[in-house]
Amino acid sequence: MRVLVTGAGDYLGRRLLEALRRGLPAGSRILGIDRSAQPPLDGVTFLAVDPFDAGRLAEAVAAFEPTLVFHLAALASVARSSETPAYAWRADLLGTLNLAEAVARTRAALVFLSSTVVYGEAFRDRARPDESVTPRPDTISGRTKNACEYILRDVLANARVKHLVLRPSNYIGPGQSETFVVASFAGQIARIERGEAPPVVEVGDLSAGRDFFDVADFTAACLQVIARIDELPDGGIFNVGSGTVTPVSDILDALRALTDADFTIRVRDERVRPAGVRSEGCDPAAFAAATGWKPMIPLTRSLSAILAEARSRNG
Template structure:
């Protein structure tokens, strides 16, 4: 088994490489690609490759000769894409097109880690859409990921290369950037506990609901795909999430129960999305039926781990 992962320096990419090292059969080869050099990772080869350099990317992939490619290279957050729209479009579309053309010349299958953000406006009508719901993306992140799904379908189908699309919901875990709401709460609480900042927690729309799934469950889904790639439909699209929409306010209350610190709340305008408050979840029944995968880590355990890590980071 030879597995290649793009976006090796991103949060999910690094966790997937670690999971592959633990979960693949002995003798497997793993290569992680990123636009910037990455810290060493035991059992994994890492290489800095510019995704805009089609020739270098194609040479690297041809030399490695992967069995399966996981395409994760992307701007991870909605906010990050919104702040740099031109770069978001170039990075997502050109990088994905170059990758698709390179993989089209190999025997590899490709799995694209898209996102449930592609559903966009559809969330207003259905909080937990399944894959039959037509995406109506209303953010740059959603639009670019949806466009990449089309790029891969057109380029790889024409080349006869198998590909799948996974749409994870809001994955969370220890070490995630505080750009994301759960990590932000944990980091702020840890600093309040230490007396490093005033006892006031910055929040956004607490009434918004999200489908939170542990990053380890998402990497487990990827491993499940490797084991069953031959049985999954070419061009198949699958949601990957907990299936439960949890209000952000409930996340905050769960954190309150894990700390003795007392704090007030302050709504920060830059934490409020322009799209407005709504619930965003997904129905993962199709993926569970096709692969037998189900999320194994309870939300409470994920939050406890994230808060413990935030405390440890303070020394």
Template sequence: MAARSEHRILITGGTGFVGSFLIDRLESDEGRGCGIVAPGLGEAPGIDICDADAVDRLVRDARPTAVVHLAAVAAPAEAASAPGRAWDVNLTGTRNLATAVLQHAPDARFVYAGSSDAYGASFIDTERPLPETTALQPMNVYAATKAAADVMIGQMAYGGLNAVRFRPFNHTGPGQSDAYVVPSFARQVARIAAGRADPVVRVGNLDVERDFLDVRDVVRAYAVAALGGLPRQPGLVFNLATGRPASLRHMLDTLIALAGVDVAVEVDPARVRPADIPRTWGDAERARRQLGWSPSIPLEETLGDVLAYWMNEP
């Protein structure tokens, strides 16, 4: 294991929502002394993760001690509208990166950011939060691409890749695009509070329950994995979850109460998913036991921070 001052961490997707929080985390006291390589950030040129030769050169030149792979087509709606692109980025791009790491940095820790969406149909009719041993049964394009890449990285770990896979449950925070449900609610409520929109919030199915995390808790787990503290062994996979699902109705009601506004709620058929799982929730005991990780930021605090971000929207 490299000394802390020798850590050099390559981050794909470093310019995105999660990536920006991870870089902040690594630049804090916890990651003091580590070098960060993030294509597209600052003066660093960007990279097409689907270009195998470019990815190979990136890894060869970066000489990372750890790679955190965040780059993805991450919005389910975007993946559904362009499935070919989603498969290219989420599966082929991941393979390109993992292959280059095996070739040029075989000792580097490969941190793969997967998704709890990969569990898909396994959530149906379950009476308990799902552990990592649960079957992956994806129900949409995005989930299928993430499940396929998850399985591939697991297989490559048996071929020598120093990998750890994460399956984070829904996570949000200030700065996330309103293409996602919580920022969508928060932006609508903030605009109403500012007198910039009619007092109507348009929603999908509010009765579904989701296991929501704060992005700052999620990147804390990624940082631990990238900076050391885990054995090198195949099969390392961790859920990141609270085990306490909350309904979207509760989240919207909380945002409305925080803003102190009176609104009408209107169901928009375009926002209702045709195959919405009633409840998703996860068991993160393995992460607690092996990583010393557990969520620390209450949902209400996260919602307040997301609302505050949109209240300050230009």
């Protein structure tokens, strides 16, 4: 098996590569593509390719001759996409179109990492939508992800190349950027413990709910996709998550229970999303039925690992 991963230098990309080198059959080859050079990883070949360079990208895909492509390259943060809208559209759509055209010339199957953010306004009607719910994205990140789903469907279907769409909810884990809420809380608490910051944790809407699950469970889901790729439907769309909506306030309470530090809470307007407070989860039943996958790591264990990593990083 020959697996190509785009966005290899991003948080999820690196962890997927680590899972692939442990979980793929002996003799498999793995190529990680990113726009910049990456630190070495045993069993993985890295290649620096600008996704805007269609010719170079096509050459890299053709030379590797992948059997399966995981397309992860994108701006993962909703907040970061909102701060750089023109770049978000260019990066997500142009990079996806260039990759789709390159993969269309191969015999590979492609798995696209979308997101449950595509549901957008639909969350107001259903906190845990399944795949039958029509996306109504209301953020730049949601709109670009949804547009990429259409690009892949049109380009790859015309070329008769199989593709799947995974819509994960909020995967979390040690080392994630503090642009994400759990990592932000953990990083702030770690700095408070060390006396490097005043005893105040800045927050957004604590009443909002999210479907949090461990990034290691998501990489395990990707391995299940590989194992079942021939059985899964062409063009299939699958939610991936815990199926449980947890209030953000519960996350902060759980982290508070893991520290002896006393701190107060301050709501900052810039941390509050314009869309307002709401619960955003997903129903992952279809994916579970198709692959046998289910999340195995308790949320409390994930939070403990995230805080431990933040303490180390700030130490």
